Amino acid sequence: MQVYLPIAEMSVPAESIFLVSAFVGFLSGIFGIGGGFLTTPFLIFTGIPPVIAVGTQASQLVASSVAGVLGHWDKGNVDVKIACVMLVGGLGGSVVGILIFGVLEKLGQIDFAISILYIILLGFIGVLMLAESFTHLLKPKNMRKEFNTLNVNSFIAGLPYKMRFPRSKLYISALVPGGIGFLGGVLASILGVGGSFIMVPAMIYILGIPSLLVAGTVLFQMIFTTAFATIMHALVNQTVDVVLAIILIIGGVAGAQIGITFARHVKGIYARVTLALIVLAVCLQMIGNLFIQPEEIFSTVALS
Amino acid sequence: MKKFLLIAVLIFMSAGAARAENVTVELVSDHVDITTGFNGTTLGLFGVRANKGDIAVIVKGPLRTMSVRRKESVIGAWINRSFETFKAVPSYYNYALSRPIQDLAPLETLMEHGIGPENLRFNKPDTTDEQRIAFRDALLRNKKMQGLYPAEPGAIKFIGPNFFRADFYIPANVPVGEYEIQTLYFSGGVLRDSKTSTVRVAQVGGSARINQFAHGNSFVYGVMCVLLAVFAGWFSNRVRRG
Numbered sequence A: 001m002q003v004y005l006p007i008a009e010m011s012v013p014a015e016s017i018f019l020v021s022a023f024v025g026f027l028s029g030i031f032g033i034g035g036g037f038l039t040t041p042f043l044i045f046t047g048i049p050p051v052i053a054v055g056t057q058a059s060q061l062v063a064s065s066v067a068g069v070l071g072h073w074d075k076g077n078v079d080v081k082i083a084c085v086m087l088v089g090g091l092g093g094s095v096v097g098i099l100i101f102g103v104l105e106k107l108g109q110i111d112f113a114i115s116i117l118y119i120i121l122l123g124f125i126g127v128l129m130l131a132e133s134f135t136h137l138l139k140p141k142n143m144r145k146e147f148n149t150l151n152v153n154s155f156i157a158g159l160p161y162k163m164r165f166p167r168s169k170l171y172i173s174a175l176v177p178g179g180i181g182f183l184g185g186v187l188a189s190i191l192g193v194g195g196s197f198i199m200v201p202a203m204i205y206i207l208g209i210p211s212l213l214v215a216g217t218v219l220f221q222m223i224f225t226t227a228f229a230t231i232m233h234a235l236v237n238q239t240v241d242v243v244l245a246i247i248l249i250i251g252g253v254a255g256a257q258i259g260i261t262f263a264r265h266v267k268g269i270y271a272r273v274t275l276a277l278i279v280l281a282v283c284l285q286m287i288g289n290l291f292i293q294p295e296e297i298f299s300t301v302a303l304s
Numbered sequence B: 001m002k003k004f005l006l007i008a009v010l011i012f013m014s015a016g017a018a019r020a021e022n023v024t025v026e027l028v029s030d031h032v033d034i035t036t037g038f039n040g041t042t043l044g045l046f047g048v049r050a051n052k053g054d055i056a057v058i059v060k061g062p063l064r065t066m067s068v069r070r071k072e073s074v075i076g077a078w079i080n081r082s083f084e085t086f087k088a089v090p091s092y093y094n095y096a097l098s099r100p101i102q103d104l105a106p107l108e109t110l111m112e113h114g115i116g117p118e119n120l121r122f123n124k125p126d127t128t129d130e131q132r133i134a135f136r137d138a139l140l141r142n143k144k145m146q147g148l149y150p151a152e153p154g155a156i157k158f159i160g161p162n163f164f165r166a167d168f169y170i171p172a173n174v175p176v177g178e179y180e181i182q183t184l185y186f187s188g189g190v191l192r193d194s195k196t197s198t199v200r201v202a203q204v205g206g207s208a209r210i211n212q213f214a215h216g217n218s219f220v221y222g223v224m225c226v227l228l229a230v231f232a233g234w235f236s237n238r239v240r241r242g
Helices: A014-031 A036-045 A050-074 A080-107 A110-138 A140-148 A153-157 A175-191 A196-207 A211-237 A242-263 A268-291 B002-020 B107-113 B130-145 B205-216 B218-241
Strands: A002-005 A010-013 A162-165 A170-173 A298-302 B023-027 B031-034 B041-049 B054-060 B063-074 B077-090 B093-097 B163-170 B177-187 B190-203
Touching (some): A002 A242, A014 A050, A036 A050, A036 A110, A050 A110, A050 A175, A050 B218, A080 A110, A080 A162, A080 A175, A110 A175, A110 A196, A110 B077, A196 A211, A211 B218, A242 B205, A268 B077, A298 B130, B023 B190, B031 B205, B041 B054, B041 B177, B054 B163, B063 B130, B077 B130, B093 B163, B107 B190
Antiparallel strands (some): A002 A010, B023 B041, B054 B177, B177 B190
């Protein structure tokens, strides 16, 4: 069924977009990830302009982070104070990201920038996850130790603007959570991803937040960063397509529901290896797209 | 002698009148409505010619300035390196002819009136710059691939000896705006008459209201999208818990 998108001003096959968002929702139900890193490239591949894919995906991320955070909130697994500090950085990061996005689009290099950023991020995360899973499989007890020996602690301890975060029992410079939030905000507005796949490891290994609080805290601040990114995209670029957003949200909600049921029957470690392999597959696909000579080396865009 | 002059004037006048009415056309519809379920449509035109001349019908979408980009290999990666800009490129183009293009009119006439995508104004051989020619060909190829330019001209279908119709497919990804439809009447390779009609391609109904609202009240629209997403997230959480 073709559905006409009023903002993108084009007609798209609704079923295939629905199926992809349901599949991504399924993954997010199992792994608790946002999955924007899979949806956005697909939307761009469908022919939806990158600006609209990214802007609309931001609103879908609002829905998935609200859905995800409620359970953590009820259990009290959200450090609101850290989340607020991260949010300050996150809002700054969103503004910077949207400005960078605009400049790159004018230069005609946004596709290249998106590809290269995805390749670096997905490659890094995929390899890290895979390595961690195997280490975990082989000698489960040594895993945490290895990461704690990372020599960033002395540098972080020297940073100014220290704050006390009672919920996480941390006394650390506000620049650390702020910086992590900033990075997340930039990623959210340039790539249309929530950025949890970079924020979660950073918070565990750099910030040292208790792992029980990680997911809830990231999701909580992500609601506001992605909501802000949505409004910015709508206001500055007019690139949030509500019809596309509805298809994505419904697909995501349905898929997540199936994923959560499914997750009860899978062993966590195998699920993580699978996710790592999916991430690496997407990464390889993007490397292929960038380095193999395309059939049509010309592309066109209307300037006015 | 006076009588002869009078007849000559009368013949001349009637010929003039006939020339002005060499072809008359009527559109099936003067608007294309893009609704949420829009999946392309057909634009139809009926016409009558006074004599056995040739007919060419041209449909042009709103003109755009197009940037064409070429990817080049930089350390193995294919990235956009060269750019060329083309002005006055019809966003949509289609045409139908009553006889093969090479028999219709001389090349200069085809170019003057933009008959055939190869003869459009932006496409004039005003340059020998090889790069520009390559980019121009790429633009045409790209438009054809998107279904916005035809690979072949359509046919003028004659229902009666002089009564004809032409149909143009408007694809789902069609740009909105004013479309110009020109009906040209040729005889002996010379343009004798032309008629211009316009068709408005626009979003209507819910689709149009969303578009207007998103552009007119961007901030409120953004906030509403966020509220919708928050509600959807909350709702899905409720469903999840049963």
